[in-house]
Amino acid sequence: MISTMPARFSCLSGSSGPRRLGPLLAAAAVVALSCDAVGPQEPLPDDIAVEVVASGLSSPLYLTAPSGDTRWFIVEQPGRIRIVENGQLLTTPFLNITSRVLSGGERGLLSVAFHPAYASNGFVYVNYTDTGGDTRVERYTLGADPNRLDTTTAQLILTVDQPFANHNGGHQMFGPDGMLYVALGDGGSGGDPQRHGQNLNSLLGKLLRLDVDAGTPYAVPADNPFAGQAGRRGEIWASGLRNPWRFAFDRVARTLYVADVGQSRWEEVNVVPQADAEINYGWNVLEGSECYGATTCDRTGLTLPVVEYSHADGCSVTGGLVYRGEAIPGLRGHYVYSDYCGGWLRSFRYQDGRVSDRHEWAVGSLGSVLSFGEDAAGELYILSANGNVYRIIAGG
Numbered sequence: 001m002i003s004t005m006p007a008r009f010s011c012l013s014g015s016s017g018p019r020r021l022g023p024l025l026a027a028a029a030v031v032a033l034s035c036d037a038v039g040p041q042e043p044l045p046d047d048i049a050v051e052v053v054a055s056g057l058s059s060p061l062y063l064t065a066p067s068g069d070t071r072w073f074i075v076e077q078p079g080r081i082r083i084v085e086n087g088q089l090l091t092t093p094f095l096n097i098t099s100r101v102l103s104g105g106e107r108g109l110l111s112v113a114f115h116p117a118y119a120s121n122g123f124v125y126v127n128y129t130d131t132g133g134d135t136r137v138e139r140y141t142l143g144a145d146p147n148r149l150d151t152t153t154a155q156l157i158l159t160v161d162q163p164f165a166n167h168n169g170g171h172q173m174f175g176p177d178g179m180l181y182v183a184l185g186d187g188g189s190g191g192d193p194q195r196h197g198q199n200l201n202s203l204l205g206k207l208l209r210l211d212v213d214a215g216t217p218y219a220v221p222a223d224n225p226f227a228g229q230a231g232r233r234g235e236i237w238a239s240g241l242r243n244p245w246r247f248a249f250d251r252v253a254r255t256l257y258v259a260d261v262g263q264s265r266w267e268e269v270n271v272v273p274q275a276d277a278e279i280n281y282g283w284n285v286l287e288g289s290e291c292y293g294a295t296t297c298d299r300t301g302l303t304l305p306v307v308e309y310s311h312a313d314g315c316s317v318t319g320g321l322v323y324r325g326e327a328i329p330g331l332r333g334h335y336v337y338s339d340y341c342g343g344w345l346r347s348f349r350y351q352d353g354r355v356s357d358r359h360e361w362a363v364g365s366l367g368s369v370l371s372f373g374e375d376a377a378g379e380l381y382i383l384s385a386n387g388n389v390y391r392i393i394a395g396g
Contacts, residue, residue, distance in 0.1 A: 041330075041332070041333060041349065041357075042329045042330045042332070043330050044330045044331070044334075044357055044359060045328060045330040045331060045394065045395060046395065046396070047361065047362065047395030047396060048328060048331065048361050048363065048392055048393065048394060048395045049363060049392075049393050049394070049395040049396075050345075050363045050364070050366070050382060050390040050391065050392055050393065051390065051391050051393055052389070052390055053072075053084070053087070053381070053389050053390065053391045054072075054074065054084050054089050054388070054389040055089075055387055055388045055389070056089070056387055057074060057076055057082065057089075057383075057387045057388070057389065058076045058077065058078055058080075058387065059076060059077035059078065059103075059108070059370065059385065059387075060074050060075065060076055060077075060370065060371070060383040060384070060387065060388075060389055061075045061076070061077050061108070061109070061110055061111070061370050061371050061383060062074070062075040062110070062111045062112060062171075062371050062373055062383065063075070063371075063372075063373025063374070063375070063381045063383060063389060064112060064113070064114065064373055064374060064375075065114075065374075065375045065376040066114040066118045066119065066376065067114075067116075067118075067119070067376055068119070068376055069376050070085075070086075070376070071083050071084065071085045072084040072373070072375055072381070072389075073094055073112060073114075074373070074383070074389060075109055075110070075111060075112050076109065077103050077108035077109060077110075078098050078101065078103045078108060078109070079096065079097045079098035079099075079100065079101035079103060079108065079109045079128065080093040080095065080096050080097075080098060080109070081093055081094040081095040081096075081109070081112055081126075081149075082094065083147055084389075085147075090147065092147065092148070094147060094148060094149055095112075095124070095126070095140060095148075095149045095151070096151075097109065097126070097128070097151065100128070100130060100131065101128050101129065101130070101131070102129045102130060102131050102132070102133055103129070105165055105166065106165065106166045106167065106168050106170075106188075106243075107129035107133065107165060107168055108128065108129055109126060109127075109128040110127050110128060110129070110168065110169075110170025110171065111126070111127045111170055111171045111172050111173075112124060112125065112126050112127075113125045113126075113127075113172045113173050113174055113180065114174075115174065115212075116174055116178055118142075121141075122141045122142030123139055123140075123141060123142075124139070124140050124141070124142070124149055125137060125138070125139050125140075125157065125172060125180065125212070126138055126140065127170050127171070127172045127182065128170075129162070129168055129170075130159075133162055133165065134160060134161050134162050135158075135159065135160040135162055135168055135169075135170070135184065136156065136158070136159050137156075137157040137158040137159075137172060137182060138154050138155060138156055138157060139153075139154070139155045139157055139212070139217075140153055140154055140155075141153040155217065156217060157180075157210070157212060157217040157218055158182065158208075158210070158217070158218070160184060160203050160204065162187060162188065162204075163187045163188060163194060164187055164188025164189045165188060166185070166188040166189070166243075167185030167186050167187060167188040167242065167243040167261075168184075168185055168188075169182075169183040169184040169185040169241075169243060169244050169245065170183070170185075170245070171183045171244065171245065171246050171247055173247065173248070173249065175209070175249055175274065176249060176251055176254070176274065178211075178213070179209050179210060179211055179212075179221060180209075180210045180211075180212050180218070181207060181208065181209055181210075181237065181247070182207070182208040182210065183207050183208075183241070183244040183245075183246075183247055183258070184203055184204050184205065184206055184207075184208065184241075184244075185204065185205065185241070185242065185243040185244065185245075186204050186205035186241065186242050186243065186283065186284070187204040187205070190263065191263060191284060191292075191293065192205065192242065192283065192284040195284070197239065197240050197241060197242065197283040197284050198239065198240060198280075198283075198284070198285065200226060200231070200232040200233065200236060200239060201232060201233060202233070203233055203235060203236070205239065205240065205241050205242065205283065206233075206235075206236045206237070206238065206239050206241060207236075207237045207238040207239075207241065207244065207247065208235040208236060208237060209221060209224055209235065209236075209237035209277075210235060220234035220235055223277070224236065224237060224277065225237070225277040225278035226278075237277055237279075238258075238277070238278070238279040238280070238281065239279075239280050239281070240279075240280040240281040240282045240283045240285070240286075240302065240303075241258070241260050241281050241283055242260050242261060242262065242263065242283040242284070242287075243260065243261040244258050244259065244261075244319075245259065245261055245316075245317075245318065245319060245371075246259050246318065246319030246320070246371060246372065247259065247319060248319065248320065248321045248322060248335075249274055250274075250322040250324070250333075250335075251324065252322075252324060252333070253322070253333065253350075253351065254273065254274050254275070255271050255272065255273060255274055255322075255350065256271070256272050256273070256274040256276075257269060257270070257319065257321075257322065257335055258270045258281065258319070259317045259318070259319025259320070259337060260281060260283065260305075260317070261316050261317055262287050262288060262311070262316075262317070263284075263287050263292065264287075264311065265287055265288070265290065265310060265311055266287050266288030266289075266290055266308050266309070266310060266311070267288070267308060267309050267310075267311070267313075267314060267315075267316065267317035267339065268288045268289075268305035268307070268308045268317065269305055269306060269307040269308070269317065269319065269335070269337060270303060270304075270305050270306065271306045271335075271350045272303060279303050280301055280302050280303060281302070281303055282299070282302040282303065282304070285297050285298070285299070285302065286299070286302060286304075288305055288308040289304045289305060289308060306350060306355050307348060307355060307358075309339075313339070313342060314339030314340070314341050314342035314344075315339065315340060315341035315342070316339060316340040316341060317337065317338075317339055317340075318337060318338040318339055318340055318369045318370065318371060318372070319337055319372070320335060320336040320337035320338065320372040320380070321335070321336060321372050321373075321374050321380055322334065322335050322336075323335075323347075323378070323380055323392075324378040325377060325378035325379040325380065326377065326378070326379075327379055327393060327394055328392070328393070328394050331347065331392075333349050333351070334347040334348065334349050334357065334359075335347060335348055335349075335350060336372065336380055336392065337372070338366070338369035338372075338382070339369070340368050340369060340370070341368070343365065343366050343367065343368065343369060344360055344361075345360070345361045345363050345366065345369075345382070346358070346359065346360045346361070347359050347361070366382055366384055366390065367384040367385050367386035367388070368384060368385035368386070369382055369383070369384055369385075370383050370384060370385055371383045373389075379391060379392070380392045
């Protein structure tokens with residue numbers, strides 16, 4: 001356990017609470033390169049804009065693409081993954097598992113992740129709510145058609161019982177270390193009545209880290225903070241989450257962003273070095289940085305958000321991504337996010353443990369923002385309940 005950080009780690013500092021450095025930052029040289037890679041920031045543009053690149057979708061919840069691919073893969077909540085190729089939304093889905101999915105509210109097909117070696121193994125991972133209301137993470141394999149997954153290849157990776165219909169979380173993503181990270185909400189209802197967020201023997205209210213290449217269906221990485229500990233689930237990477245609907249890795253600054261949906265007062269965005277394990281984000285001791293349900297509380301060991309806003313300004317944070325594309329140089333390094341009720345578009349830059357350049361962008365009506373996405377070139381997209389997918393572009 002490391003309680004203080006040497007000076008060479010300063011560009012990744014800023015989180016509070018216990019931390020443990022994993023293999024990603026084992027060498028100081030790697031960290032130094034990561035710091036230098038952030039580089040000087042170009043001036044923030046005067047404005048940015050959005051353009052509709054796909055429409056007519058059914059609750060589009062996520063967009064991504066494997067490395068080097070010019071297509072976009074869009075998750076629809078009812079249980080389909082659609083492809084946009086050469087600017088056209090293809091009629092035949094990449095995957096259709098609507099018969100296996102319970103969709104509505106916070107349930108449904110919630111995300112997709114391409115294996116880092118997708119080009120050679122064809123592995124694709126999905127996270128959805130099954131017809132019994134529980135979370136399933138499954139792997140599918142590409143068939144002979146490059147635009148179709150073979151539904152007969154389904155392999156169960158993880159299933160988690162969901163006690164209530166909300167707070168499924170549902171995002172998953174491969175980290176820069178090749179591990180599969182899976183975000184799970186606290187199980188739902190309100191206020192975490194079953195106390196999952198702070199229970200290290202429960203997978204709910206956690207960010208998990210799984211090695212899907214070292215075991216069947218997965219192995220617990222030996223450097224996970226609770227690996228091999230009795231009464232604690234080895235899959236856990238971080239705890240104290242209410243409903244981490246979306247999280248993101250910044251591959252340049254080597255940071256992990258977690259946007260956690262609040263209860264009734266505060267929405268929050270957290271940023272920590274991506275290699276920090278055993279982070280406790282505080283729920284349900286805290287909502288944002290405020291004590292939840294009490295006038296005082298013990299914040300020892302808890303990581304506080306770097307950005308938070310009250311429900312006077314929205315109702316449910318829609319976590320985004322750090323822009324690393326080429327179209328808007330001045331936006332590089334900014335985390336772009338929104339709110340389901342607020343419908344606004346905001347960004348901030350996080351470096352050296354500080355938030356700067358907070359900005360709200362006037363881009364017109366986006367509807368209820370469900371999610372963000374990123375293509376293989378690093379350009380960002382906004383997905384709305386109105387069925388549209390918007391690409392963020394340079395303004396003017």
